[in-house]
Structures are given as structure tokens and as C-alpha cells.
Amino acid sequence: MATSLARSLLTRAARRSTASLSIANHNIANHNILRWFSSYPPHEVVGMPSLSPTMESGTISSWNVSEGDSFGAGDVLCSVETDKATVDFEAQDDGIVAKIIAEAGPREIACGTPIMVTVEEAASVAAFKDFAVDVGAAAAAAAPANPSPPAEAPVAAAPTPAAPAAAPPATTPAAPSSSLGRVVASPRAHTLAKQKGYGEISALRIVGTGPGGRIIAQDVLDYDPSSAAAVVASESVAAPSTVAAPSAAPAVPAAQTKSAPPPPPTRGPGYVDHALPPHAAELASRLHASKRNVPHYYLTIDVALDRLLALRSELNSTLKLDGDASGISVNDLLLKAAAAAMKTIPAANASWMDDSFVRVYDSVDINVVVGSGSTLYSPVIKDVGKKGLMAVSREFSRLSSVANRSDDDDDDDDAASEGFGEVGTFTVVNLGMFGIKSCAPIVREPQACALALGAIENRIVPNDGGDEEEIYRESVMMTATLSCDHRVVDGAVGAQWLAAFKNHVENPVTLLL
Numbered sequence: 242m243a244t245s246l247a248r249s250l251l252t253r254a255a256r257r258s259t260a261s262l263s264i265a266n267h268n269i270a271n272h273n274i275l276r277w278f279s280s281y282p283p284h285e286v287v288g289m290p291s292l293s294p295t296m297e298s299g300t301i302s303s304w305n306v307s308e309g310d311s312f313g314a315g316d317v318l319c320s321v322e323t324d325k326a327t328v329d330f331e332a333q334d335d336g337i338v339a340k341i342i343a344e345a346g347p348r349e350i351a352c353g354t355p356i357m358v359t360v361e362e363a364a365s366v367a368a369f370k371d372f373a374v375d376v377g378a379a380a381a382a383a384a385p386a387n388p389s390p391p392a393e394a395p396v397a398a399a400p401t402p403a404a405p406a407a408a409p410p411a412t413t414p415a416a417p418s419s420s421l422g423r424v425v426a427s428p429r430a431h432t433l434a435k436q437k438g439y440g441e442i443s444a445l446r447i448v449g450t451g452p453g454g455r456i457i458a459q460d461v462l463d464y465d466p467s468s469a470a471a472v473v474a475s476e477s478v479a480a481p482s483t484v485a486a487p488s489a490a491p492a493v494p495a496a497q498t499k500s501a502p503p504p505p506p507t508r509g510p511g512y513v514d515h516a517l518p519p520h521a522a523e524l525a526s527r528l529h530a531s532k533r534n535v536p537h538y539y540l541t542i543d544v545a546l547d548r549l550l551a552l553r554s555e556l557n558s559t560l561k562l563d564g565d566a567s568g569i570s571v572n573d574l575l576l577k578a579a580a581a582a583m584k585t586i587p588a589a590n591a592s593w594m595d596d597s598f599v600r601v602y603d604s605v606d607i608n609v610v611v612g613s614g615s616t617l618y619s620p621v622i623k624d625v626g627k628k629g630l631m632a633v634s635r636e637f638s639r640l641s642s643v644a645n646r647s648d649d650d651d652d653d654d655d656a657a658s659e660g661f662g663e664v665g666t667f668t669v670v671n672l673g674m675f676g677i678k679s680c681a682p683i684v685r686e687p688q689a690c691a692l693a694l695g696a697i698e699n700r701i702v703p704n705d706g707g708d709e710e711e712i713y714r715e716s717v718m719m720t721a722t723l724s725c726d727h728r729v730v731d732g733a734v735g736a737q738w739l740a741a742f743k744n745h746v747e748n749p750v751t752l753l754l
Contacts, residue, residue: 281365281368281369281372282360282362282365282368283360283361283365284339284358284359284360284365284369285336285358285359285360286342286355286357286358286374287355287356287357287358287359288352288353288354288355288356289321289343289350289351289352289353289354289355289356290321290330290352291352291353292321292323292328292330293323293328296323296352297351297352298349298350298351298352299321299322299323299349299350299352300321300322300346300347300348300349300350301319301320301321301322301343301344301345301346301350301356302319302320302321302322302327302345303319303320303345304318304319304341304344304345305317305318305319305320306318306319306338307338307341308338308339308340308341308366309337309338309339309363309366310337310338311335311336311337311338311363312332312335312336312337312338313332313335314332314333314334314335315331315332316331316332317329317330317331317332318330318331318332318338318357319345319356335361336359336360336361337359337360337361337362337363337365337366338357338358338359338366339358339359339360339365339366339368339369339372340357340358340369340370340372341356341357342355342356342357342358342372342374343355343356343357347458349457349458355374358372358374426442426447426449426456426457430442430456430457430458430460430461433458433461433462434461435534435593435594435595435686435687436594436595436687437461438527438664438686438687439461439464439466439527439530440526440527440529440530440531440534440686441530441533441534442456442461445464445466445526447460447461447464448460466523504516521617524617524618524619527685527686528683528685530686531683531684531685531686532683534686535683535684535686535726535728536726536727536728537681537683537684537724537725537726537727538724538725538727538732538735539681539722539723539724539725540722540723540725540732540735540736540739541679541720541721541722541723542720542721542723542739542740542742542743543718543719543720543721544718544719544720544721544742544743544746544747545702545716545717545718545746545747546571546697546717546718546719546746547716547717548747548748548749549571549574549578549746549747549749550571550717552574552749552750553568553569553570553571553574556568556569556630557569560631567638568634569630569631569634570634570637571697572637572671572694573630573633573634573637574630574746574749574752575669575671575694575746576607576609576622576625576633576637576669577625577630577633577745577752578742578745578746578749578752579605579607579625579667579669579692579742580605580607580625580626581626581741581745581751581752582738582739582741582742582745583605583626583666583667583738584605584626585738585741585745586734586737586738586741587601588601588729588730588734589667589689589690589725589729589730589734589735589738590602590605590666590667590689591666591689591729591730592666592687592688592689592729593687593689593726593728593729594687599728599729602666604623604624604626604627604666605624605625605626605665605666605667606621606622606623606624606625606663606665606666606667607621607622607625607665607666607667607668607669608620608621608663608664608665608667608668608669608685608688609621609622609637609640609668609669609671610668610669610670610671611640611641611644611645612644612645618640618644618661619668619685620640620643620644620661620663621663621664621665622636622637622640622665623665630752630753640661643661664685664687664688665688666688667688667690667691667692668682668684668685668688668690668691668692669691669692669693669694670682670691670692670693670694671693671694672693672694672695672696673694673695673696673697673719674696675696676696677695677696678695678696678698678720679693679695679720679722680693680695680722681693681722681724682722682724683724684724684725684726688726689725689726689729689730690723690724690725690726690730690735690738691723691724692721692722692723692724692742693721693722693723693724694719694721695719695720695721695722696719697717697718697719698717698718698719699715699716699717699718700715700716700717700718701713701714701715701716702714702715702716702718721739721742721743723735723738723739723742
């Protein structure tokens with residue numbers, strides 16, 4: 242009987258060895274199947290598999306088997322979200338699920354961490370009802386499973402004495418988590434970054450706290466864009482000149498990063514390096530990520546401003562403005578017309594969220610681009626649709642004055658800087674002052690649309706009045722271009738929005754309703 246038992250164990254061990262070789266051939270040798278011989282019936286503790294060469298951890302999105310279910314070679318046990326995609330974890334041998342240790346959910350699980358227990362006999366399943374595994378013991382038991390690393394250890398250990406020399410750069414807080422230059426982050430982290438309007442994680446400066454420096458969801462939740470932008474500025478000072486490094490400015494609140502002066506230019510052989518201020522670096526990062534991620538398309542329309550200019554003159558004359566007051570501007574009326582168009586076509590006031598749904602907003606919060614060069618900002622005017630024309634005019638004037646304020650001003654308090662650094666639901670870019678006829682702006686994530694306004698000019702247009710003898714007439718015209726995210730706003734909806742915008746501009750009395 243002892244001989245029969247020994248033969249059975251040897252046969253079982255050979256079969257498991259063959260399964261391990263099969264797993265290695267499928268590039269998942271590191272899933273660390275641990276064998277336990279204790280008071281429990283014969284079983285195997287299966288660890289989180291390494292489903293790609295760069296995978297260090299993953300999340301179980303769903304289980305395809307339950308406790309007590311039997312499975313065969315090639316059956317999908319569970320779906321694992323890696324840093325690149327969702328991959329099926331297939332069984333390499335027959336067995337029965339005795340215990341599921343790691344439930345499906347967003348929790349990051351390092352490769353090799355036990356996720357399930359399998360047995361060969363259905364009668365053994367009941368014994369694992371209260372089974373628990375010591376993760377530390379499992380990791381220690383998994384280490385000798387692969388005999389090849391110890392042989393390579395002396396070779397890998399040779400360069401280690403030189404490690405302290407390279408250690409200081411690695412301690413820089415602003416260094417992003419990466420592997421061979423590529424940022425490694427969990428799928429949930431990518432999703433949260435887009436939901437919060439940060440764009441692509443690769444464009445951010447997030448220090449990962451997951452295994453091997455991997456960026457996890459909590460890292461994104463703890464990320465402070467203002468602090469990261471301030472670090473960019475301090476590093477840009479330290480990089481070109483070590484003498485200026487001690488004077489690098491510390492991190493400042495988000496409301497105050499706007500006024501931080503840029504570092505002085507650094508001259509090189511035949512060129513000059515101009516460091517970006519924090520707000521410009523952050524804006525450039527977001528626009529770069531948006532242009533890469535958003536499927537843009539563009540719609541252009543010409544609008545007549547004759548009635549709108551007449552209404553503006555009438556309103557300003559009624560207000561009896563002082564000599565220094567500018568009154569209601571054409572830009573104020575156009576912002577109000579954009580908000581009114583959003584009320585008519587609310588589907589454009591939306592965001593693409595996590596490849597699964599579109600979020601439509603109730604409030605129309607418009608980012609207005611003011612300034613130029615290093616003093617370029619895009620503060621937000623909140624709830625433009627519910628504000629009166631004078632309220633919109635005063636808010637825009639305040640934002641413009643703050644943006645144009647000298648860096649030497651010391652009255653930059655939180656109240657004055659309110660609206661800077663925030664992302665609204667829509668963006669308006671007015672380039673008419675530069676004589677630009679039309680422009681195709683970049684849609685800034687997570688927004689779905691951006692509107693560019695061209696120069697106001699007199700044009701000869703067909704005379705649509707039937708009673709007039711003249712075939713043509715002179716009209717004040719402007720070209721408006723709408724950039725859209727095709728995932729959220731298709732061509733028909735974009736055309737409807739521009740038609741509504743044109744109607745409100747050419748019939749400006751509707752803006753007073």
C-alpha cells in the first residue's frame with residue numbers, strides 16, 4: 242500500500258511539473274503555484290500570475306469560477322487587469338476551486354500573492370471553508386520555486402557597491418514612477434486621472450507607491466497639481482545652474498502659482514533656454530495629453546454681429562458709464578451667447594468618462610483664455626448661463642486684471658486668484674484682437690468642446706431683404722470655429738450647437754431672457 246501511495250504521489254508531482262513547464266511556455270511562470278503539505282488535504286495555493294513582462298501587480302476584474310467548481314486545462318479562471326489591458330488567466334491543468342482568497346475588485350494585488358486554492362478531489366473542498374494563508378510565508382515559500390535566480394545573483398550583485406553614487410537623483414520627490422522610461426500605472430489610476438481632468442498620467446509628476454513604483458489609484462487621489470507644478474519650476478531653475486538652486490521657490494498654493502515669476506533665461510552656445518512658469522507648464526501638459534487622447538473634428542460658421550453691436554451700444558448708453566468704465570464688451574455678449582447655446586443643446590456641455598458613460602453638466606462653467614506667452618491663463622467663469630451680462634462683464638474684467646497684474650504686486654490673495662487653475666465644462670478662445678480670422682482650438686480634457694472666435698470685420702454679403710434694390714450689403718461679420726470630441730459630440734450635435742450659437746448672436750435679445 243505504501244508503494245502504491247508513493248507511486249501516486251510521484252505521478253501527481255510529474256503532472257504538476259508538466260503543468261509548470263506549460264505555464265512557463267505561456268510567459269506566466271511567475272504566478273507562483275505553492276504546494277502545501279499540512280493538516281489540509283493535498284492542495285495548491287495559486288498566486289497572482291505575471292501576464293506580461295512588465296507586470297508587477299494587477300487587479301481581478303471578475304472571477305469566472307466559484308468555490309466548488311471544477312475546471313479543465315484552458316478554462317478561464319478569472320480576468321486580470323494589467324498595466325496594459327485586461328487578460329484572461331487560463332488554467333493549465335484540471336482541478337477544483339476549493340477557496341477564492343482574493344475577491345474581485347479594484348485592489349492592487351502584487352504578482353505571486355495567493356489568490357486561490359485548488360484541489361483534485363471534490364471531497365476536499367469543505368476542508369478549506371475557513372482556510373487562510375500567511376502572505377509572508379507564501380512569499381518565502383515562493384522564492385525557492387525558481388532555482389535559476391540564485392545562480393545569477395553573484396553577477397547581479399557585482400554592480401551594487403556603486404549604487405550609492407546614483408542614489409541621490411532617485412530620491413527627487415518629483416520623479417515619476419517609470420520602468421525603462423515608461424510610466425507604469427494601474428488601469429484604475431488612468432481612469433481617475435482622466436475623470437479629474439489631469440489627462441494622461443505620463444504627462445503628470447506622480448510618485449507611485451505601488452510595487453516597483455507603480456502608480457495606483459490612491460496616488461492619483463492624493464495628487465496635487467499645484468505642488469507638482471511648483472516642483473517643475475524649482476527643477477527648471479536647478480537644472481541649468483547649480484548656483485541658482487538654493488533660491489528655488491517652494492511649493493505654493495494653487496491660487497498663487499499663477500503669479501510665480503519664471504526663472505531667468507539661460508544662455509547656451511547659440512541658443513537661449515526660457516523656463517516655463519508653473520501654470521504654463523501645467524497647461525502645456527494638459528493640452529498635450531488632450532490633443533493625443535481626444536478625437537478632434539472641427540466645424541466653422543460665419544455670424545453677423547450687426548444686431549449684437551447695436552444692443553451693446555444701447556445697453557452701455559443706458560448704464561451711463563463713468564469715464565474709466567468699459568461697460569459690456571462684445572466678448573461678454575459672445576460668452577453669454579455660448580452659454581445660451583449650451584442651454585439649447587445641453588449634450589455639448591458634457592464629458593467623456595472612463596469609456597463607459599458621458600456626463601452632462603447642469604452648470605455652464607466657461608474657461609476663458611486671457612494673456613499671452615508666459616502670462617497665458619485660462620481661468621473659469623462659473624455658471625455663465627445664470628449670470629447677467631454685467632456680472633459676466635465684471636468677472637471677466639477681474640480675471641483679465643489679475644492675469645495682467647505685475648509680478649511685483651504683493652496683493653495676490655486667494656480671493657483675487659479665484660477661478661485660476663480650475664477646469665470648467667467649456668472653453669472660449671478669442672483671437673480676434675490679433676487679426677486671426679479662424680482657429681481650431683484644442684479640446685481640453687475632460688471638456689467636449691472648445692470655441693474659437695475670429696476677428697470682427699466688415700464684409701460684403703448677399704442682401705436677403707426682398708424689398709431692397711441692392712443685391713449686396715455691408716455687414717459686420719465674425720468666423721467662429723467649434724472643436725469637438727467626437728466620442729461625446731457627433732457632427733449633427735456640433736452643427737446644432739453652432740446653429741443655436743449663431744441664432745443667439747444674430748438675435749441678441751434672446752440673451753436677456
